[in-house]
Amino acid sequence: MNNRALALDALRGYAIITMVLSATIVTHVLPGWMSHAQTPPPDHAFNPMLPGITWVDLVFPFFLFAMGAAFPFSIGKRAEKGDSKLKLVYEAIKRGVQLTFFAIFIQHFYPYVLSSPQDIRSWLLAILCFAILFPMFMRIPLKMPEWAHTCIKLLAYGVAVILMVTTSYADGRTFSLYFSNVIILLLANMAIFGSILYIFSMHNRWIRMGVLLLLMAIILGSTAENSWTQAVFNYTPLPWMYRFDYLKYLFIVIPGSIAGEYLMEWMKNLKDTDHSDSLQYRKLSIVLVPLTIVLIIFNLYGLYTRMLAINLSVTLILLLAGKYLFLRPTDGIALLWKKLFNAGAYLLLLGLCFEPFQEGIKKDPATFSYFFVTSGLAFMALLFLSIVCDYFRCVRSTRFLVMSGQNPMIAYVVGDLFILPLANIVGIAPLLSYFQQNAWLGFLQGVILTGISVLATMFFTKIKWFWRT
Template sequence: MKGRAYSLDALRGYAILTMVLSATVAGSILPAWMYHAQTPPPTHAFNPELPGLTWVDLVFPFFLFAMGAAFPFSIRKRKEKGESELRLVYDALKRGVQLTFFAIFIQHFYPYMLSSPQDMRAWLLAIACFAVLFPMFMRLPFPLPAWGHTAVKLGAYAVAVVMLLTVNYADGREFSLYTSNIIILLLANMAIFGSIIYLFTMDNKWARIAVLLVLAGIILSSEVEGSWTSTLFGFTPVSWMYRFDYLKYLFIVLPGSLAGDFLLEWMNRRGHEEGEDKNDRKAYAALSLSVAIIVCNLVGLYNRWLHVNLVVNILLLLAGWWLLRKSAGSASLWKELFNMGAFLLLVGLCLEPFQGGIKKDVATFSYFFVTSGLACMALIVFHILCDYFRCQRSTAWLVMSGQNPMIAYVAGDLLVIPVLQMTGVFPLLSYLHSNPWLGFLQGLLLTSLSLLVTIFFTRIKWFWRT
């Protein structure tokens, strides 16, 4: 356990696996709370006027929160080792560009993009895309000089470019920089702007909060036609990669970086302590309260029981404050995370009536604050399980997925489903569309296969990194 916070890996793994699960369950036949709140069954037509929150709406903000929480473990540690700010800014830009390329490349090689109906050519090209991503994003485990690894990486990018420009796409489509995976594209923007903001505010948490206040002012006033904020909001020099509107997700990433600071500070304290006086009862109580707060908000906000939800939240938050008011060791970390999560959650609930209620798309301020607060609670849960009780075997599948999230994200679409299609197994899954339980089982099966692929490559230490 020394030197690593497995709770952060587990949170990231939970987010990425539930992201895969939400995309692979059968459509139309499951209860509405099994899908995004704004795309209810049976038609799944997007309704921007429909407020609410489901577990599916939490998976992406949880991943963004974990991304921000990782900044102290990478940027701060590298800065403390003597790396220059210029080098760290360069690496942030490089990572953003790599993620943007990743977003464009995988989107073009999803089988449905290559043929309609899908055929053997499309499935083989998807698998080829998956294979090319290995030399592109991992350091090959061969005894090569530094220039050799660089040459292999550049060669993989060259192969990818040739594939993008020469492949025939379905329905007369052509290669376009604007055809990209929006989730990865948002992550690319957060990798650039979130990293740079953290770099220059790592020693001043209030400055980080001030950045969010300025950002909120710009976003809110950008609706005034002819204002300088409107001009700034609409300025997109490379619109296929960046839009100012993407920066609103910093309201999740930067609070995540504050949680990462708390987590790193706890690890440093732990390294100087001989031992810890454990209080398992407090741990179980904190875990139960954190889970209860997450479930309460999912049920209350989805069903629009806003008054009841607010009252129950206040009672649960007061119980948590009382429980953790005198804490030491790991419990001191839970106290910091709980207090920050409580503040974010209450702000989000106060903003809930604003902008027509909480919504994922177009994302409201309530959505940012509520999901950030719930992410704090989720991090407490995983910290208690992974870093306090050290349930290593039972959480290893989450941790390994979180350590290799890029593979976990694409393994299903680029490897698992093409192989199932080629072997004739995938069409048999249509028999699972007869009732909600079997429809959910489809998602579990496909997610489990993606998980097994991810675990395999994680065990042999083949990691994709930007």
């Protein structure tokens, strides 16, 4: 078996690839379920009153879930090697600060931010930003003293700061700490607070659950005027970096950490007596594959079309069918599937029970139903990928997912900061206008641009140029 959980890499890769895809398709010619449910076509104006979710609304929670699932492998293994809690907390804060810098830096150097309309200067600056990110977030593959690596990294940060402060932007904009990529900023907060919570509860999942209940109480209590909960909710010493409201995404990250523990327990307990190759387990895997896919797709359809009663009924039937499959004693990877299925089933049902609350499930403003439903579906997605990647070992067909998931920071920005600027410089970017004529071409544009971004990411992963915080 692998010494790395390929299913987790594949889930992270799926999240980052679909994140890029959702940003590159021509949404104004596509149906509503190809956009966020709260920003429907044709004008895509934000409407917080619209309930429902689409596949686009699963992208970010799946990535958060994968982040939490990585905690046992990153934090847990370092703790086993003897790193103190204080050192682990320091590393978590350091990672969060680095991600915050990343969020601010890339946001200032998107070509459309640098000039309007975009010009050769904006494209060259975007490519320069992309190049500077390499010494900033990867270890230079040359033999040199540790202090030399540190100096190169600090020099890259210094150049980035100078560029941000001295560059002129479109529409009279100036450098601002408050102007950052909100997705990366949320990930930075989760890297800090999610990691710290895991550090002090890695041997007791109930502590994590208890903290989530306290967090829920503060969030719900913050609506009471002049209450201490409202004061805590509104307090922020660094408003450009932290808001208490960001902590609500721990409701996805922490379940992810439990999924990661399930994966690690399976990998640690692999034995020669594992019956995973038996006919019983093979039949189980063949049934679970369509079951998990149907659960995900039908819940997206039912919640988007607001067929709530039918969606709940079908979900219950499918979950009971899945529960029946695990009645026999299991071990090895089948025991992992059972744990993932049970946790996912509970969270999915919990989310559907919360669905009428807060006027229906919504990504923005995020509701408790959204946190629990997406966490439950993430468990099902991880189960599906565990079967495909770690059981059937479909390595070649999932390589693009795994390699993208191993280098997500590059995958996230390579399109905007390198591929599109380069396409504009060589004069082929105007051809993209032909893809805005109908829905098929609008989707094809996203597939092409995303595919190029994936190939570029796979190249950097192949040569082991990883961006790490």
